[in-house]
Amino acid sequence: MKNQQKNKKREEKQKGLSIRRTLSNNLFVLGIIQKTAPFYLVTYFLWSVLGGLSNFFSSTYLLRYSINSYQSGKGITHVLLFVGIVTSEIFIFYAAVNFLNFLLYPRYRRRIVAKIEKLLFNKAKDVELSCYEDPTFYDKYVRSMTDCYGKCMNTVYNVDSFVWSLTTITANGIMLFVIDPLLIVFALFPLLLGLVEKKRNTVLHDFDCKRNPIDRKIGYVQRTFYLGEYAKEMRLGSMYKNMFGQQKEGWLAYKKLIADYGFPKAALKFIINFGRDGVVVLGAMLYATFRTLVTKDMMLGDCIVVLTSIAALSNIITGLVTDITDFYKNALYIEDMRYFLDYEPKIVGKGEKVPRKGKIHFEKVGFSYTGAAAPSLTDITFDVNPGEKIALVGKNGSGKSTLVKLMLRLYDPTEGEISCGGRPVSELDLKEYRERFAVVFQDFKLFSMSVAENVLMRPLDGTESERELVKRALMLSGGYERVEKMPKGIDTTLTREFDDEGVNLSGGEGQKVALARIFAKPSEIVIVDEPSAALDPIAEYKLFENLLLECKDKSMIFISHRLSSAVLADKVIYLEDGHLTEMGSHSELMKKGGAYATLFSKQAENYLEDSDAEGNSLLYEKGGSI
Numbered sequence: 001m002k003n004q005q006k007n008k009k010r011e012e013k014q015k016g017l018s019i020r021r022t023l024s025n026n027l028f029v030l031g032i033i034q035k036t037a038p039f040y041l042v043t044y045f046l047w048s049v050l051g052g053l054s055n056f057f058s059s060t061y062l063l064r065y066s067i068n069s070y071q072s073g074k075g076i077t078h079v080l081l082f083v084g085i086v087t088s089e090i091f092i093f094y095a096a097v098n099f100l101n102f103l104l105y106p107r108y109r110r111r112i113v114a115k116i117e118k119l120l121f122n123k124a125k126d127v128e129l130s131c132y133e134d135p136t137f138y139d140k141y142v143r144s145m146t147d148c149y150g151k152c153m154n155t156v157y158n159v160d161s162f163v164w165s166l167t168t169i170t171a172n173g174i175m176l177f178v179i180d181p182l183l184i185v186f187a188l189f190p191l192l193l194g195l196v197e198k199k200r201n202t203v204l205h206d207f208d209c210k211r212n213p214i215d216r217k218i219g220y221v222q223r224t225f226y227l228g229e230y231a232k233e234m235r236l237g238s239m240y241k242n243m244f245g246q247q248k249e250g251w252l253a254y255k256k257l258i259a260d261y262g263f264p265k266a267a268l269k270f271i272i273n274f275g276r277d278g279v280v281v282l283g284a285m286l287y288a289t290f291r292t293l294v295t296k297d298m299m300l301g302d303c304i305v306v307l308t309s310i311a312a313l314s315n316i317i318t319g320l321v322t323d324i325t326d327f328y329k330n331a332l333y334i335e336d337m338r339y340f341l342d343y344e345p346k347i348v349g350k351g352e353k354v355p356r357k358g359k360i361h362f363e364k365v366g367f368s369y370t371g372a373a374a375p376s377l378t379d380i381t382f383d384v385n386p387g388e389k390i391a392l393v394g395k396n397g398s399g400k401s402t403l404v405k406l407m408l409r410l411y412d413p414t415e416g417e418i419s420c421g422g423r424p425v426s427e428l429d430l431k432e433y434r435e436r437f438a439v440v441f442q443d444f445k446l447f448s449m450s451v452a453e454n455v456l457m458r459p460l461d462g463t464e465s466e467r468e469l470v471k472r473a474l475m476l477s478g479g480y481e482r483v484e485k486m487p488k489g490i491d492t493t494l495t496r497e498f499d500d501e502g503v504n505l506s507g508g509e510g511q512k513v514a515l516a517r518i519f520a521k522p523s524e525i526v527i528v529d530e531p532s533a534a535l536d537p538i539a540e541y542k543l544f545e546n547l548l549l550e551c552k553d554k555s556m557i558f559i560s561h562r563l564s565s566a567v568l569a570d571k572v573i574y575l576e577d578g579h580l581t582e583m584g585s586h587s588e589l590m591k592k593g594g595a596y597a598t599l600f601s602k603q604a605e606n607y608l609e610d611s612d613a614e615g616n617s618l619l620y621e622k623g624g625s626i
Helices: 002-015 019-036 038-071 076-124 129-133 135-145 148-179 183-191 193-226 228-236 239-295 300-342 400-407 430-435 451-456 464-477 480-484 507-520 537-550 563-568 586-592 595-614
Strands: 360-367 377-384 389-394 415-420 437-440 525-529 555-559 571-576 579-584
Touching: 019 038, 019 076, 019 148, 019 300, 038 076, 038 148, 038 300, 076 135, 076 148, 076 300, 129 135, 135 193, 135 300, 148 183, 148 300, 183 239, 183 300, 193 228, 193 239, 193 300, 228 239, 239 300, 360 400, 377 400, 377 415, 377 579, 389 400, 389 563, 400 525, 400 555, 437 507, 451 464, 451 507, 464 480, 464 507, 464 537, 480 507, 507 525, 507 537, 537 555, 537 563, 563 595, 571 586, 571 595, 579 586, 579 595, 586 595
Parallel strands: 389 555, 389 571, 437 525, 525 555
Antiparallel strands: 360 377, 360 415, 571 579
16 A cells, blocks of 8 residues: 555656656766766766867857957957967867767766666566556556666766756857847847747657557567567468557557647747747847947957857757756656666565475465456465475466466465465565575576576576586486587577577477476475476376476476376365365375366376377376376
């Protein structure tokens, strides 16, 4: 409840950030960058000041001084000497700037990228899975992760531009005031346009926020057409028609968004452009021309400077106003990032030491996904005793995978309690608790890294014993024969996304690599979700044989639709519509003659029918043995 109230307040603030919050957000980013690369900010802003002064002396002041000096009769030699001094200053300045931009700054920028990404990645690994199911949170998460570096660096660039503009405006403003104080009125008029620019940036941010879900939908459609994982289904059915429909919906939504926001964006931009060009530039030029040609009380150099610089100065002032409003715009994006970074994960531990060899107990556990019409699990009570082998079975959607996720604390129960060694798991150190488990999910993922890294799921230490551990784990999972034939063995990169010599594995081959993680990780409890989904019956039997042998002193939970594996379990838990309806050994449940026995018998009959047709020697007898 506390987190929800905090998030709601954050939502309200984000709709219209205060000046204090705008400043706070920009300073937040500058603080990160300053800590990461202090030399970068100091020199960057120093060059902004020097750059503004250099721009003033090399253009506006040089032009005015040269013409007025010649008109006053000082001679060409005097003028050329001044030009030479200014040119030398420009040469030294730009030589130093290029040295920083091409030799030093790229290193600092890379360091800043790594720091910002690491902050976001560290938070991403801690937030609970339910956050990915919350559209509002997920949209903020996506906006935070999308070009997070670019959005943060925009603050630096805005400060740079602001400092440069302020320096240039100050220098030019003093000069114009000396020429004629009334010219300052024309120069400062664009500041009034800042209110319009602020409104325009708010409209642009709202437009971007509403466009983001549309872009994600269109992006999803694009992925289904160019990613290989969708290729077979797209060619064997008519799903492409659904994708065309999704694409059409996306573009219609985008069309409506343009209709809603197009006119306000255009109108606000028109006011800004007309105010700058029509009022400021034209007005100042007419005034300077009148004083030079009619009243003749303005020197030619001063008039030319006014004619040439007032438009530039107006643009700079408009740019300064834009910088100020961009601080607000950046603050809106940074607010998304701070929302994400400040989010307090609900699933946290209290640091208590995890009891070793303690049984895991579910007591009247229930769970409902956010927005679901019915609970996924209801009144679940059972134990996972040390060394016990449990088969978790049931039809699709019965709650098997959800139960495992609760055990791993990827979610917390909405009812009841889970304990370990008599202590509620919510009180235990979360990282230490999860380290007790070695898990392979049904929807496992392989990473574009070496086979060894995919097996160990951690950085390599490079020792020979570690390499032997990987090879042994692959042998036990049945995957080593395939890996041994790869170009670099266990050092071969999986997928060819970043490595032309990488290897793409079939579903069964990939599953064997994922299953090797079980054999490579020291753990007390092993969980495998559909471990043999992509394996043939013989490979499946061999896998379970190895699992039981290697995990003889460990607790093991396996989810499988093939109930033949349940014969090997000490205890079978049968779930139906989120309820634990039967529990006991295989023989006990077969004698009971309930839903489990019925389902097992039907599967056994199917295996006998398959074996008769194909001559497979792996048979199920009526008693359920293999």
